[in-house]
Amino acid sequence: MNASRFDGIVVGATLVTLDTDAGYGLVADGALGWKDAMLAYVGPRAGLPADLASIAGEVVEADGVVTPGLVDCHTHAVFAGDRAAEFEQRLQGASYEEIARAGGGILSTVRAVRDASEDALFAESLPRAQALVADGATTLEIKSGYGLDFDNERKMLRVARKLGERCGVDVRTTYLAAHALPPEFAGNPAGYIDSAIEWLPKLHAEGLVDAVDAFCEGIGFSPAQTRRMFEAARDLGLPVKLHADQLSDLGGAALAAGFGGLSADHIEHTGEDGVRAMAANGTVAVLLPGAFHVLRETKLPPFDLLRAHGVPMALATDCNPGTSPLLSLRQAMQLGCTHFKLTPEEALRGTTVNAAKALGLHDRGVLRVGMRADFVHWRIRRPAELCYWLGGSLAHGVFAGGKRVA
Secondary structure: OOOOOEOEEEEOOEEEOOOOOOOOOEEOOEEEEEEOOEEEEEEEHHHOOOOHHHOEOOEEEOOOEEEEOEEEOOOOOOOOOOOHHHHHHHHOOOOHHHHHHOOOOHHHHHHHHHHOOHHHHHHHHHHHHHHHHHOOEEEEEEEOOOOOOHHHHHHHHHHHHHHHHHHOOEEEEEEEEEOOOOHHHOOOHHHHHHHHHHHHHHHHHOOOOOEEEEEEOOOOEOHHHHHHHHHHHHHOOOOEEEEEOOOOOOOHHHHHHHOOOOEEEEOOOOOHHHHHHHHHHOOEEEEOHHHHHHOOOOOOOOHHHHHHOOOOEEEOOOOEOOOEOOOOHHHHHHHHHHHHOOOHHHHHHHOOHHHHHHOOOOOOOOOOOOOEOOEEEEOOOOOOHHHHOOOOOOEEEEEEOOEEOO
């Protein structure tokens, strides 16, 4: 071991390294040391000198469990207003598609976002980001898609970047202009895609876009329109991901995989051809149990096929005002276990190492020397408790890049 001084060390807790192909990779009475925002020691306390103060600027004696920082790889956390009235309408019998076709759904949030100033949008979105971080998220993906014109898509992406700065975590931004058809383009989806493609390089040049997404669905955009969006992303060297096969199987998962997509998300209706394409191209399946729960869906994603073909499964909150007003990635893990019958280990891998893969990030998601010092100290005795408890505050300390952020 390099005896150079650590910036900090946490000792005494059980480490859940996930640095194995299977199992939690537990280290009892463990020690986690970091320097310059990177992990520099992961192992038993016994592997360090007895006088920890002589090698570390900060020594934290801890019990409980330490895991990698959680990665929320699919959110729409930047928005204005809420859609509680639509929640009530659905419980009174209206379908998601009926609400959307009547001008509700995404377009009602578009109106609220367009009416909000950038400062107001930031102020309204900040508590949501802070809630996600407080419950263990050290990396957030945040999409645009409620602006649907250049200025408002830009506003959303700028707010997302500012949230990362304020919360002290890494925010990965996704351009989702192909989310819904704005009223000024009614009846002209091809023209809207032309405009969305035109805006993309300008926003990318400002450093506001890390990936490109689309909503490929009967009430969204066709596979052909989605393909045009993805071709524009590819021309800029940007990775793609897709809201795929949520309401019907339009071949969205296979389409995303054909572009080497980072992930195909939702995928309740994806068939075996789509799963095979995902496996062949390394595309992660992002499961979103929050929307499944709120919409009271019954069509389950193809878990057996995903497992059989070795497709990594990630979990995310899908935090959004309409179908998944979920402010806890840990609750998404619990829903993944109860609704989707994931094991607690699968749920934890789905919000760490596999979620990082879904963002194209290979420097986080496990506790290993050389990885980012993103970790969470939990008030629990065993990892399964993260999926066992409903609600409550289990995170004792959340660290991103070795700095405490919650």
